[in-house]
Amino acid sequence: MRIGILTSGGDCPGLNAVIRGAVLKGTQIHGQEFVGFRDGWRGVVDADIVPLVRKDIQGIAKQGGTILGTSRTNPFEGDGGVDRITENMERHGIDAMIAIGGEGTLAAAKRLTDAGIKIVGVPKTVDNDLGATDYTFGFDTAVQIATDAMDRLRTTGESHSRCMVAEVMGRHVGWIALHSGMASGAHAILIPEQAISMDQIVDWVRSAYDRGRAPLVVVAEGFVPDHESDAHSERGLDAFGRPRLGGIGERLAPIIEERTGIETRATTLGHIQRGGTPTSYDRVLATRLGLAASDAVEEGRWGRMVALRGTDIVHVSFEEALDSLKTVPQHRYDEASILFG
Ligand code: F6P
Numbered sequence: 001m002r003i004g005i006l007t008s009g010g011d012c013p014g015l016n017a018v019i020r021g022a023v024l025k026g027t028q029i030h031g032q033e034f035v036g037f038r039d040g041w042r043g044v045v046d047a048d049i050v051p052l053v054r055k056d057i058q059g060i061a062k063q064g065g066t067i068l069g070t071s072r073t074n075p076f077e078g079d080g081g082v083d084r085i086t087e088n089m090e091r092h093g094i095d096a097m098i099a100i101g102g103e104g105t106l107a108a109a110k111r112l113t114d115a116g117i118k119i120v121g122v123p124k125t126v127d128n129d130l131g132a133t134d135y136t137f138g139f140d141t142a143v144q145i146a147t148d149a150m151d152r153l154r155t156t157g158e159s160h161s162r163c164m165v166a167e168v169m170g171r172h173v174g175w176i177a178l179h180s181g182m183a184s185g186a187h188a189i190l191i192p193e194q195a196i197s198m199d200q201i202v203d204w205v206r207s208a209y210d211r212g213r214a215p216l217v218v219v220a221e222g223f224v225p226d227h228e229s230d231a232h233s234e235r236g237l238d239a240f241g242r243p244r245l246g247g248i249g250e251r252l253a254p255i256i257e258e259r260t261g262i263e264t265r266a267t268t269l270g271h272i273q274r275g276g277t278p279t280s281y282d283r284v285l286a287t288r289l290g291l292a293a294s295d296a297v298e299e300g301r302w303g304r305m306v307a308l309r310g311t312d313i314v315h316v317s318f319e320e321a322l323d324s325l326k327t328v329p330q331h332r333y334d335e336a337s338i339l340f341g
Contacts, residue, residue, distance in 0.1 A: 002033045003297055004094045005052065007066040008040030008073075008101035008108075012126040012138030013278035014286035015066040018100050020057040021290020027054060030298045035094065036068040040101070041075035041108060043068070047088040061283050064276045072240050075108050082115040089117070096302070098293045100124050103322065106305065110318035113303040120296040121305035121318060122289050126274050128175040131324030132316045133307035137286040139176070142169065142273040146180035149269055150216060154184065157214035163205050163256055163264040167249030169273050170220030171242075174328050176273065181218035182336050188215070189336055190252075192222035193327045201225075201252070202259045204340050209262050219252060221245045246270070288313050 005022060007015045019036070026032035034052035037043030050056075050068070060067055075085060089095075096118035099109045102125040109119045123130045128139035146168045157164040166186075168176045174191020181189035187208035190196055201217065208215040222245055238244050246268065253266035278286065285308060292306040292313040304315045 001030075001095045001297065002035065002093050003096050003098060004035050004037050004044070004049065004089070004092075005068065005098045006037040006040050006044060006100065007068050007070045007124070008099065008105040009070060009124065010072075010102070010126070010274065011066050011070050012124055012274050013064045013141040013276065014137030014282040015070075015100060015124065016057075016060040016063045017137070017278065017283045017286035018122055018290040018293070019052070019067065020061050021287040022098055022294045023052055023054070023057045023290075025291045026294035026297070030294060032294060032297065035092070037097075039069040039071040040073055040105070041080070042071045042073040044085055044088065044097070045073065045075055045078070045080040047092060049092055061287060062277055064278065072104070074104075076111065082112065082117070085112065085117060096120070096297050098122060098297065102130065106318055106321050110303065110322065113318060118300075118302045120293050120301060121321065122293050123305055123307060123321065126176070127170055127173055129173040129326050130321060131326040132305065132321040134310065135285065135308055137278065137282040137289070138274070140281040141276075141279045142176050143179040143183065144279050145273050145276070146176055146269055147183040149267070149272070150180060150184035150186070150218065153267060154214060154216055157216065157265075160263065161214055163209070163215040163217065163260070163262045165217045165219060165249045165253045165256065165264060165266040167219050167221055167246070167266065167268040169269070171222045171245060172325055172327075174220040174223070175326075177218045177220040178328050178332060178336055182339065184216065184218075185339065186216045186218040187213065187340050188217040189333075189340075190217065190219040190223040190225075191328055191333070192220055192224065194333055195226065197226050198255060198259070202256065205256055205262065206260050207341060209260065215262065217252070217256070219249050221248060223248055225252065
């Protein structure tokens with residue numbers, strides 16, 4: 001069987017380890033052949049195809065990014081569509097696809113599967129917000145990068161007796177903020193799932209300062225403070241129709257400074273969290289998902305995604321994969337917030 005692999009949506013560390021795992025298992029055990037589609041669905045629509053043989057994937061598990069490139073192209077827009085994709089696959093002798101991506105990628109994969117195209121999915125999101133899998137690769141790396149950054153922010157904060165505000169990724173959910181904030185001993189963690197008043201934030205900062213600490217506030221980019229809830233939509237949409245985020249740390253810092261009298265600085269970690277070498281945890285998880293994706297193709301599990309449940313790799317339907325956003329549950333937030341005061 002000849003399989004096309006694509007990586008789609010925002011990148012994250014571990015994508016190359018998935019590709020390597022699938023190609024090694026597929027070529028060595030199942031006798032499968034592989035090609036790569038360049039830049040996600042764009043390469044599928046434009047038939048922009050590169051060979052993927054053993055020498056192409058050697059030593060790539062430790063490399064960040066994706067050797068195939070990625071994009072946020074929707075395969076149903078522009079020149080795309082089922083007929084065009086089917087024709088491209090037939091012309092290039094491609095029998096099936098492994099699509100590595102997040103919610104948008106899996107939604108497109110589901111539509112194509114419903115139209116008869118053979119696809120197996122692999123979950124990917126640095127935000128860790130896909131309900132059908134316990135963890136996504138890339139998340140552990142992002143948390144590690146954010147934690148390292150906060151450890152550094154704390155030492156400079158302590159030198160100057162300043163409050164430091166660190167903005168991390170997390171469009172809809174606060175997993176990166178929760179984990180990096182817990183790991184670095186934050187005095188406040190602000191996430192989209194929790195409505196937290198400015199009064200409460202000021203109290204947490206003040207109380208840490210009064211205990212002789214340099215307050216550290218970790219805020220997820222999707223957090224909306226009470227005074228901004230009406231204005232949230234005013235920042236508009238980006239070119240892909242998503243609400244513009246970012247800058248919440250910069251907006252909170254002057255308010256904290258004014259209301260507490262404590263000098264305050266904000267740092268936005270941004271795409272640093274998605275760059276560079278994956279942690280060993282992410283390499284292992286991504287490799288196992290790649291191995292399982294090759295098996296799933298061999299077994300003809302079309303329309304299913306490989307996922308992590310406990311320590312096992314399982315298969316879930318695309319419907320289940322798309323069914324629920326994995327938000328931070330109340331008890332996990334309560335656990336973390338005990339440490340603030
Ligand atoms: O979904 C992952 C994510 O990293 C979000 O946390 C963030 O809002 C978004 O991608 C950034 O996307 P882009 O790379 O397109 O700016």
